[in-house]
Amino acid sequence: MNLRKQLLTNNDCYLQGRTIRPQGVMVHSTGANNPRLSRYVAPNDGLLGEPSLRHWNQSGVGACPHAFLGKLADGTIAVYQTLPWTMRGWHCGTGTSGISANNTHISFEICEDGLEDTGYFQAVYREAVELTAYLCREYGLDPLADGVVICHAEGHQRGVASNHADVLHWFPRFGKTMDSFRADVKQEMEGDAITEEQIRTIVRSELERLEGERAHLPASTWARDIVEQAKAQGITDGSRPQSYATRQEVAAMIQAAVRP
Numbered sequence: 001m002n003l004r005k006q007l008l009t010n011n012d013c014y015l016q017g018r019t020i021r022p023q024g025v026m027v028h029s030t031g032a033n034n035p036r037l038s039r040y041v042a043p044n045d046g047l048l049g050e051p052s053l054r055h056w057n058q059s060g061v062g063a064c065p066h067a068f069l070g071k072l073a074d075g076t077i078a079v080y081q082t083l084p085w086t087m088r089g090w091h092c093g094t095g096t097s098g099i100s101a102n103n104t105h106i107s108f109e110i111c112e113d114g115l116e117d118t119g120y121f122q123a124v125y126r127e128a129v130e131l132t133a134y135l136c137r138e139y140g141l142d143p144l145a146d147g148v149v150i151c152h153a154e155g156h157q158r159g160v161a162s163n164h165a166d167v168l169h170w171f172p173r174f175g176k177t178m179d180s181f182r183a184d185v186k187q188e189m190e191g192d193a194i195t196e197e198q199i200r201t202i203v204r205s206e207l208e209r210l211e212g213e214r215a216h217l218p219a220s221t222w223a224r225d226i227v228e229q230a231k232a233q234g235i236t237d238g239s240r241p242q243s244y245a246t247r248q249e250v251a252a253m254i255q256a257a258v259r260p
Contacts, residue, residue, distance in 0.1 A: 001130035002078040006041050006048075008057040011082075013064035018088040022139045024148040025132050026092055026105040026155055027181070028065060029166040035113040035120060037070040041080045048080075049073030056082070065091040069127050070111030077123045079108070079131050085138070092155050093162030101160040105150075106135055112170065121174045129181065133188035143185040151178050217242040233257070 008014055030040075038044065042051035042058075049072070051057075056064060066083045083089055091107035094100040101107075108131060110124050136143050143149040147158065153168040155161025171177060219227045219241035231238040235256045245253070 001127055001134065002076070003081065003131070003134075004045075004047075004078055005081045006045060007084070008041070008064055008082045010057050010059060011061055011064045012059050013090040014083060014087070015059075016088075019086050020088045020103055022085060022104070022106050022135070022141070024101070024105040024141065024150065025135050025143075026101055026107045026161070027110070027128060027132070027149070027151040027167055027178070028091060028107060028164075029110040029112050029170055031164075031166060032112060033114050035071045035111045035124075037068055037072060037078065037080055037111060039070075039111065040068050040109070041082060047072045047074075047078070063090045065089050065107040065109045067108035067131065068111060069108060069124050069131070071120075077127055079127055085135065092152055092160070092164075095156060095159040095161050097159030099160045101150075101155050104160075105155075106139075110167070115170055115173060118174060121170075125171075125174070125176065125181075129184045129188050132181075132185045136185065137189060143182045143189070149178075149182050149185060154178060211243060215240045215243040230257075 032039075036049065038049045038055070039052045040056045041048055042055035044051055064083060066085055066087070066089050067079055067081045069079050070077070072078050085106050088102055089107050090102060091109075092101050092105070094102075108128070110128055113120050115121075132143065132149060135141070136149070141148050150158070151167045152161055152164040153166060156163050168178070171181065218224075219238075223241065227236070227238055227241050230236045230253075233256070235253050
């Protein structure tokens with residue numbers, strides 16, 4: 001995930017400064033044929049390119065998500081965090097229940113293109129999966145739990161968001177649904193998990209590497225004469241002077257040292 005930070009500090013939402021305890025992630029798409037991040041994110045950090053005059057880092061916009069996904073000036077894909085994750089965003093309005101997921105969900109907007117470019121969709125979809133997995137890990141969220149990872153359209157169906165179609169008008173064009181998105185997020189999270197056996201294997205491998213390095217080190221300056229004396233007395237063969245000794249090796253050396 002190519003995650004960068006460019007907070008929209010001049011947006012009225014940011015200036016309001018209200019906070020939330022994240023309980024979910026809401027996926028949005030912009031509904032406009034403009035995949036460039038500079039349409040929404042400003043100022044130019046050297047990667048975004050010249051911002052649109054209608055960028056969202058100014059007052060009077062009336063909306064602000066926590067992040068945008070889209071193209072940099074060179075055409076590569078990136079994620080730009082635009083609000084602190086625990087700040088209350090302005091991204092979904094109020095639903096028919098009178099409740100708003102603005103109070104509970106972190107949000108991001110995927111910059112739409114013409115909705116026909118498979119390569120672009122696959123790239124931003126992958127970034128969206130990785131971002132959502134990152135946020136779920138960060139805040140201890142289960143992406144498969146009811147109402148945790150939803151899109152704007154699902155938020156409206158649940159009565160916690162205004163009536164928008166995103167992202168259900170776009171994902172199915174490429175064989176994706178929110179169910180498959182949630183499954184991909186879960187798989188991403190599980191792929192990053194390290195089992196106890198993997199940890200033990202890593203530790204064993206690292207210990208073996210260190211042991212191998214120590215075995216080839218010469219005796220320290222202060223110990224060289226002692227090692228030579230021990231060799232002369234038949235206590236040790238002098239090999240691996242800085243390596244660890246097993247109990248049986250220690251027993252053998254003690255016996256050699258005390259015998260007449």
